[in-house]
Amino acid sequence: MAVVQRGNQVRPAEEDAVRRSGAEEKGQLADSGAGKEVASGSDSDGDVHETVVERPVIPKCKIVIDPGHGTPDPGAVGPTKLQEQEVNLKVALRLAELLKDSYDVVLTRRDYRGAMPSVRGSLTEKVSYTKKASLRYRAGLSKQVEAAMFVSVHANAAANDQAHGYEVFHNDSGRWLARSVFAAMGRAMPDHRPRRVEMAKYFVLRKNTVPAILVELEFISNAEQEAWLKKSDTLTLLARAIHEGIIEAKF
């Protein structure tokens, strides 16, 4: 659908509130796919009444995509200073783009800045960033927007600079989703180490009220993997794998 272009843009985090109304936007845009005959100008004089066949708009499920961290919190930093927050964001934005035909995607952040509750308030509102407040906001967003599921995107780090591989964590209700994403990653990156898919108590998982997963893409602390994570092709591959896992997931 050519019209769905607004979703491509990286909006300032302050415009996060738009995502609420973004649902409406998307609803309309989705409609343009379903009912092509409808004139887009919505002319009020009724000229097109006889030819227009209005089809019902079926609202899409919402999904929250959470690119982990964000300034002032860079997340893990690689040997050549690649920041996790940047990798997470790039993968998440590509994932959001892939998902938008199937889901109404709500991002916790759309640029380098860490997600904060202030983004839903006025632009002049100043709320100083704290990691805890950011996490609380992220974890609460799926309930707030009534999303069906929550996907947090992270890159891993370890003291052992040889550590490598991907893993997917989940909350109580997210096991089915985590397993599907883990399997899809395995198919997309067979030369990477499948570490584990298991329940974890990370804040954004524990505090989520919907099926929630946290994906650790690879170890940014490993020089070889950091170099891999710098490639644009890699970010696309990862986004596609997570997308496939989400689309194929079954309860």
Ligand SMILES: [Zn+2]
């Ligand atoms: Zn992280």
